[in-house]
Amino acid sequence: MTDDAPKPDLTLPVAAFFDVDKTLVNGASLLFLARAARSLGIVSWRDILRFGLKAASFRRKGESLSVLDEVRDRGMRLLAGQHAERLHALAEQVVSTMQPRIWPETRALLLAHLDAGHEVYLISATPDFLAQELASTLGATAGIGSGLEIQDGIFTGRFTSGTMHGPEKARAAQAIMAERGLDPADCYAYSDSSNDLPLLSAVGTAVAVNPDHGLARHARESGWRILQLDPASIRAERKRVKAASQSG
Numbered sequence: 001m002t003d004d005a006p007k008p009d010l011t012l013p014v015a016a017f018f019d020v021d022k023t024l025v026n027g028a029s030l031l032f033l034a035r036a037a038r039s040l041g042i043v044s045w046r047d048i049l050r051f052g053l054k055a056a057s058f059r060r061k062g063e064s065l066s067v068l069d070e071v072r073d074r075g076m077r078l079l080a081g082q083h084a085e086r087l088h089a090l091a092e093q094v095v096s097t098m099q100p101r102i103w104p105e106t107r108a109l110l111l112a113h114l115d116a117g118h119e120v121y122l123i124s125a126t127p128d129f130l131a132q133e134l135a136s137t138l139g140a141t142a143g144i145g146s147g148l149e150i151q152d153g154i155f156t157g158r159f160t161s162g163t164m165h166g167p168e169k170a171r172a173a174q175a176i177m178a179e180r181g182l183d184p185a186d187c188y189a190y191s192d193s194s195n196d197l198p199l200l201s202a203v204g205t206a207v208a209v210n211p212d213h214g215l216a217r218h219a220r221e222s223g224w225r226i227l228q229l230d231p232a233s234i235r236a237e238r239k240r241v242k243a244a245s246q247s248g
């Protein structure tokens with residue numbers, strides 16, 4: 001949508017969908033999850049070392065879907081046998097370590113949508129319990145992630161369905177918009193990755209945040225806004241959080 005386009009009627013319900021990894025958080029949420037699982041004694045250093053190699057490769061290669069799936073599956077197998085409540089405690093720990101790595105600009109945008117009365121959904125390949133915890137911490141409407149299979153209160157190490165990425169994200173967003181009676185033309189989506197083109201293309205206003213090469217090109221061709229975030233802003237935010245935690 002260009003600046004000349006008619007402004008959406010804000011009295012109508014509107015939703016904004018935010019990708020998590022590299023869009024809202026400067027990093028990979030599964031890596032934060034691995035660190036937190038280690039600090040709670042859920043997994044060993046040995047597990048983390050193996051996982052860390054994969055996560056490093058994820059950061060080098062960008063968000064290739066096959067690498068994402070592999071990292072996710074390895075990470076999740078480490079959590080098999082955990083009680084659902086323990087996963088909730090783990091999610092709280094993960095979100096607290098993520099806080100200083102949340103892009104202040106993206107968080108400000110998210111809050112601006114909430115202030116405007118919009119519904120805000122985080123939509124991520126990350127496990128659903130983590131997407132939900134992050135969403136509730138940020139005051140977002142809901143977090144949609146990859147569903148974990150829980151049997152008798154215990155995580156099996158498997159997912160209930162496919163990973164929440166690529167076309168799955170678009171389908172989930174479309175289901176929400178249909179269920180909530182939202183006009184997709186009035187809705188927004190934010191992502192860094194060309195994997196999320198289906199989601200970005202499903203709404204009226206798509207915004208590329210620190211886009212990868214493919215998304216940057218598509219965004220330029222489509223006239224989508226491109227936000228380039230500055231790592232210095234995250235460093236400043238980390239210092240601020242640290243100072244606040246020391247004074248508090």
Ligand SMILES: [Mg+2]
Pocket residue numbers: 019020021022023063191192193
């Ligand atoms: Mg992403």
